[in-house]
Amino acid sequence: MNRPVTLVHRTSYRYDRPVSLGPQTIRLRPDATCPTPIASYAMDILPHGHQRTWRHDAFGNHEACVTFGQKVRHFDITVRLTADLAPLAPGLRPRTGALGSPPAAFTQPLPAGPHLRAFLADAMAIHDPDPVARLVAINRMIATRIAYRTRMETGVWEAEETLARQTGSCRDSAWLFIQVLRHMGIAARFVSGYLIQPDAGDAACDLHAWAQAHVPGRGWVGFDTTSGLLASQGHIPLAVALRPEQVAPVSGLLDSCNATLDVSMTLHRNGHHGDTKVTDPEGQ
Incomplete structure (x- = not known):
């Protein structure tokens, strides 16, 4: 029996002034070896006007390399993925x-x-x-x-x-x-x-x-x-x-500034919205 859930993960950086961002590396995409079936995946990035290149690192991970041609006051990443969390049969551990x-x-x-x-x-x-x-x-x-x-x-x-x-x-x-x-x-x-x-x-x-x-x-x-x-x-x-x-989810250089980080996740299941919560940013 399928058991789809959709996760929406938002990461928002706010800067106290316009800053120049160096290339930003984002590691927030499961690869083909993920044992849990991923039905859909999308990553949205703001502000517009950036360039994004997907690549694999030395360990086979998906990395999005994002560059901006102008100074920015914010940097937002939204990941939406739908996964099938149906229990596995005994002996078929991931x-x-x-x-x-x-x-x-x-x-x-x-x-x-x-x-x-x-x-x-x-x-x-x-x-x-x-x-x-x-x-x-x-x-x-x-x-x-x-x-x-x-x-x-x-x-x-x-x-x-x-x-x-x-x-x-x-x-x-x-x-x-x-x-x-x-x-x-x-x-x-x-x-x-x-x-x-x-x-x-x-x-x-x-x-x-x-x-x-x-x-x-x-x-x-x-x-x-x-x-x-x-x-x-x-x-x-x-x-x-x-x-x-x-394996840091997001890494990259930026100008010296005062920056704030806000991370939230929302889980959607069976047509209902799960609670929105601020996550424990392990590894961020």
Whole structure:
């Protein structure tokens, strides 16, 4: 049974004076490997008079490169996409990407401090003949030990800081999981995307971060370190990369100025409008 929902995501920058924007890179489009069927997609940009070029980056992500020929007082991006969130049959969990071996860079970790070394000892003590079940157990261990918190400031904490604080945003816990797996010789990558939960009381939709691990014979499998669960049909990846800073939804240079950012999402389902809400701008 089809279960279409339409997400409208608005990102609005306002500047206190006319400014020159350098090329702006936008990573807000699912690619063909997205496991959730995308029925339609559109991106509108204001002000008019800009040039837009689509390209793929080194990781295969869709990037819109936008340039303006004149100074601007605002920069608005509106994404509209319709996705089919029908539950998948048992055993058909979403997976992303080819089944071949990933580049070696995805198995190279950063140096481990004492907190990470202690966590690694516990993770390596988990044994299961099913490689996915083992990864699920490690993912749940992170979700249990790291309390979720909203962090509005930019950047991602290193694994040592997240473990020391025993709390972090979704991007912090995802980066911790990635470092744990890379120290175990398992290829892992960072994911930025939409998390749509149409059954939540407020029809929640947010920008979210999670991780993907490469499982031989299955390809890239998604793990949500906030919930401790496998990624589901509600996880719509927009960009994957080696490091978190490579998947920023919007990046680019501009003149020195006072700027304000407003982000909102609206979910439309079964002909009704979901609540409009300001999102937690993870990764922005």
